[in-house]
Amino acid sequence: MDSQVEDLHRRITRWFAGNARELPWRDAERTPWGVLVSEIMLQQTPVARVLPVWTEWLQRWPTPAGLASEPSGEAVRAWGRLGYPRRALRLHAAAKAIVEEFAGKVPSTYPELLQLPGVGDYTAAAVAAFAFGRRETVVDTNIRRVHARAVTGNALPSPSLTAAEMRLAASLLPLDTSDSVAWNASVMELGALVCTARSPRCQECPILDRCAWVAAGRPEAHYTAKGQAWAGTDRQVRGAMMAVLRSAEGPVRRELLLHAPVDLAGPELAAELDPLGTLHRLQAPQEQMERALAGLIADRLAAEDANGVSLPL
DNA sequence: GAATCGTGGGG
DNA sequence: TCCCCAAGATT
Structure with a gap:
């Protein structure tokens, strides 16, 4: 781990300490179940829309067993307008699997989490890291964008996650477990609040003077994302x-x-x-x-x- | 690898 | 107004 990378770690985690949002699934009172619910809800859905629904869910179903004991339709109804309602169905199925196969406790390792319905590569790593403090290579759209700009020098990451990106993320992950958890959360937050997809707030960026994309003159993205069709679908x-x-x-x-x-x-x-x-x-x-x-x-x-x-x- | 799967706020 | 796109997973 060279000094350049350590400098990035220092600057970004320090920025996080002073700028992170207070979110209930980050609170000291959080539970692994609460973290899992948040991660599923946050798949393709903004934080602001998740907050009220997450609060209702955790109040109504504080444990996986609570949700598992109800019909799946109740999960779908309580999902409200978050979108992609199959996520509600899978979260309900995940709750049942947790009850039946893990004695009602959210599993703590990446491979176990990956077995749960609706839990893919990102979510398994995120829950292992943020709920259980494990050292995992967490790669979401925010982290990909920060890496693409700051390190690789591109305006945006490629449409799909590449092996090279995974290697880069793994190489940047602090060796110390506690540091790695803070790093994952910090880079994700930087991407969400400062290094945003459109009109990034570069003036607020803690690593502006070390950003490869800025140094290159902020070149345009190589591709243009094809808009998701909606009307008539x-x-x-x-x-x-x-x-x-x-x-x-x-x-x-x-x-x-x-x-x-x-x-x-x-x-x-x-x-x-x-x-x-x-x-x-x-x-x-x-x-x-x-x-x-x-x-x-x-x-x-x-x-x-x-x-x-x-x-x- | 590409297509499919909701919703609504902000630029 | 219109378009972009937000802590992805599954087939």
Whole structure:
């Protein structure tokens, strides 16, 4: 570990000590379960939107056993509008696995965590590091961006994680376990607050004078991220249907999901079933509506019986 | 490796 | 307004 790298460690962890956000899953009172829930919720979802839902979840289900004892549909409903509701389903499945295979306690090692549904490479490393204080190579989108700029000299990392990036991250990880945990959290926070994707706050950066990207004159990114299509996609239709199912108290007749609610139910009932109006405003082809509903049922995000469609049991 | 999977706030 | 994109995982 040369002095250059040690200088980076010093500057970034010092910056973290004075600038880190106070987040409940970082609190001294935190539990491994709370950390796991936060990491799943934070996959592709901003901190500000996660905070209130995380608080409700931990109050309602302070342990994996609590969540595991309820129907998966309750997890999906409590997920609210965080997006990617299959994460709620997987977190529920993870809770059951923790109860059945780990005696109700969140496992503490990377390979064990990796076995849990919805836990991939990043999340397994993050939970092992932040909940259990282990030395892991944590690589998320923030860390990748900081490395790309400060070390490699690129405006943005490549679209997918490369082996070279993993090697770089591993080479930068402090040897001391405690230092490594602080380093992971610090680089991630720097990427989230200062070294942001758009309009980075370079004036606030603790390593501005050592940033390879700045030194190179802040060249443009090599590629342009292709925007995620939305209007007219199955995802849009699935999202609208899930919003209706979450707000409904009981089963919703299939016809009400496949047609605009107002057609069959009248304006009052339509508003009750679809308070956000998402499905009402949606004008997708009937064939696509059918396909989207079939997909939700295949994914176990919805279940259908003689009474209609509802969140899963 | 590429495609798929929600949602809404900020530039 | 429109577009970008946020602590990824799975198939």
